[in-house]
Amino acid sequence: MKFCQLDTVVIGGGIVGLSTAIGLLQAGLEVTILDGADSDLRASHGNFGLIWLQGKGAQYGAYAKWTSKAVNLWPEFAKLLNEETGVDVSLRQQGGYELFTDEGEFSRFANELSDQQKILGADFEYEIMNGSSMRKKFPKIGPGLVGATFSPHCGDVNPLKLLTAMRIYFSKLGGRLISEFKVSHLLPFADEFIIKSPNNSQIIANRVVLCAGLGTTELGKQLGFKTEVHSQRGQLLITEKILPTLPFTSSTLRQVDEGGIQVGGTNEVVQYDDRETVKITAKLAHHAVTIFPSLKDVKIIRSWAALRVQTPDGYPVYAKSPLHKNAFLITCHSGVTLAAVHTDCLASWILDKNNAPDLGGLDETRFAL
Amino acid sequence: MKQDLRFSRYASNLEDISFTYNGEKCTAKAGDNLATAVLAAGAIATRITTIFADERAPYCMMGSCFECLMIVNGIPNCQTCMIEVKNGMIVESGFGKRKLDLEVAS
Numbered sequence: 001m002k003f004c005q006l007d008t009v010v011i012g013g014g015i016v017g018l019s020t021a022i023g024l025l026q027a028g029l030e031v032t033i034l035d036g037a038d039s040d041l042r043a044s045h046g047n048f049g050l051i052w053l054q055g056k057g058a059q060y061g062a063y064a065k066w067t068s069k070a071v072n073l074w075p076e077f078a079k080l081l082n083e084e085t086g087v088d089v090s091l092r093q094q095g096g097y098e099l100f101t102d103e104g105e106f107s108r109f110a111n112e113l114s115d116q117q118k119i120l121g122a123d124f125e126y127e128i129m130n131g132s133s134m135r136k137k138f139p140k141i142g143p144g145l146v147g148a149t150f151s152p153h154c155g156d157v158n159p160l161k162l163l164t165a166m167r168i169y170f171s172k173l174g175g176r177l178i179s180e181f182k183v184s185h186l187l188p189f190a191d192e193f194i195i196k197s198p199n200n201s202q203i204i205a206n207r208v209v210l211c212a213g214l215g216t217t218e219l220g221k222q223l224g225f226k227t228e229v230h231s232q233r234g235q236l237l238i239t240e241k242i243l244p245t246l247p248f249t250s251s252t253l254r255q256v257d258e259g260g261i262q263v264g265g266t267n268e269v270v271q272y273d274d275r276e277t278v279k280i281t282a283k284l285a286h287h288a289v290t291i292f293p294s295l296k297d298v299k300i301i302r303s304w305a306a307l308r309v310q311t312p313d314g315y316p317v318y319a320k321s322p323l324h325k326n327a328f329l330i331t332c333h334s335g336v337t338l339a340a341v342h343t344d345c346l347a348s349w350i351l352d353k354n355n356a357p358d359l360g361g362l363d364e365t366r367f368a369l
Numbered sequence: 370m371k372q373d374l375r376f377s378r379y380a381s382n383l384e385d386i387s388f389t390y391n392g393e394k395c396t397a398k399a400g401d402n403l404a405t406a407v408l409a410a411g412a413i414a415t416r417i418t419t420i421f422a423d424e425r426a427p428y429c430m431m432g433s434c435f436e437c438l439m440i441v442n443g444i445p446n447c448q449t450c451m452i453e454v455k456n457g458m459i460v461e462s463g464f465g466k467r468k469l470d471l472e473v474a475s
């Protein structure tokens with residue numbers, strides 16, 4: 001049996017674990033990430049790459065404000081990653097559209113943005129446009145678009161370059177990543193934690209931060225956390241590479257920096273099944289040609305699905321264990337958008353610093369019976 | 370174009386096909402795979418990559434690597450290993466990203 005004594009251990013090496021770990025390294029801690037198996041379901045490897053504020057937390061002020069803070073931090077965060085790693089994550093934050101082909105959905109979303117405006121005030125700008133004014137502005141849009149909303153705070157990144165950049169930066173700051181370490185047991189012992197994997201490796205840590213995506217519920221229970229996450233499948237398509245042509249970024253259609261046009265935005269509640277289906281991929285293709293009919297001859301070269309990590313109410317959870325000092329649980333749905341604020345603020349919250357953000361509205365007491 | 374000596378054909382009484390590759394007349398047999406026909410006609414690099422502009426040629430011959438992309442009858446990015454050669458086909462080497470206009474009214 002192998003033993004190893006470590007200071008801070010982050011469990012999970014996806015975007016959430018990496019952004020948290022980077023913040024802790026910047027704060028001067030010694031950090032090790034234990035990341036599970038390559039066969040794990042990993043949202044960070046299959047997402048759409050949006051940096052998005054529209055609609056986020058329209059009914060929940062704490063989330064709206066936290067997301068607003070994140071989008072404002074993004075330009076600086078992308079610059080830092082580029083300087084430190086040489087990887088350009090291709091941040092484009094010139095605003096983004098939500099595109100609607102259904103009147104009911106359009107008016108519901110417009111109402112949500114007005115609620116979000118009440119929460120964020122001057123920190124939130126948006127516009128509502130009907131189909132014909134969109135067609136006037138973008139003449140190649142088809143007759144099926146009934147309306148759109150626009151917010152200048154939104155944008156996108158290349159999510160795989162983001163993951164690469166964060167891994168490089170994490171190592172550069174002295175972080176250690178142990179992959180293929182699937183934690184099965186987390187045992188509090190005195191003020192420390194014994195971390196075990198099925199192949200009998202054992203680690204003793206002073207501090208554990210759970211960022212295990214869909215593995216969070218199982219591990220959390222062992223430390224007295226109540227948060228339960230579930231999966232929600234999203235499917236995506238990407239076209240052949242095209243010279244830059246899509247005139248904007250939207251939450252369902254965006255052109256990635258390398259040229260492909262990505263189509264996404266579906267939601268299905270399924271268990272742990274990350275296969276794509278013909279029914280949904282056909283729906284995505286249909287949406288794309290409804291918005292831009294001239295996409296009809298463009299080839300789709302790949303389709304895939306990935307599982308979102310969802311909390312019961314869809315808002316993030318930042319929780320300190322009720323039983324054990326130095327045990328933390330972090331999980332959220334929009335880990336790409338929030339990466340900037342996670343890197344910037346979570347270390348001070350974990351370390352109880354004076355400048356720690358107030359995350360009271362986002363702890364797990366809201367799930368208590 | 371000169372037939373490439375990397376390929377030798379089993380005796381075949383199938384119909385002769387002619388097509389052009391980058392403007393040059395080439396011959397093949399009915400039923401030939403288009404990527405093979407282009408290689409057999411002597412081509413070396415059949416496309417350049419979209420990002421780094423490296424030269425590439427058909428590789429897996431089974432539809433998964435996307436190295437065999439060429440322009441067939443004016444349609445860019447065709448996977449030629451998945452297409453049968455036809456009489457009169459106009460084939461050009463792949464040149465990078467497709468052009469498409471989503472901005473200006475037509």
Ligand SMILES: Cc1cc2nc3c(=O)[nH]c(=O)nc-3n(C[C@H](O)[C@H](O)[C@H](O)COP(=O)(O)OP(=O)(O)OC[C@H]3O[C@@H](n4cnc5c(N)ncnc54)[C@H](O)[C@@H]3O)c2cc1C
Nearest residue numbers: 012014016036043044048050183213215234333335336337
């Ligand atoms: C289709 C789709 C589109 C999306 N689009 C966007 C978007 O546009 N913008 C946005 O902001 N967000 C988007 N998201 C959400 C975003 O991708 C996720 O919020 C984010 O990737 C979650 O990161 P994570 O680190 O929590 O989870 P994951 O990436 O799932 O990582 C969890 C990690 O924990 C490890 N792990 C699990 N169990 C254990 C264990 N027992 N021991 C050790 N390690 C373990 C796994 O191996 C994995 O590496 C999208 C998600 C999907 C699925």
Ligand code: FES
Nearest residue numbers: 428430435437450
């Ligand atoms: S040669 Fe690989 S896809 Fe055609």
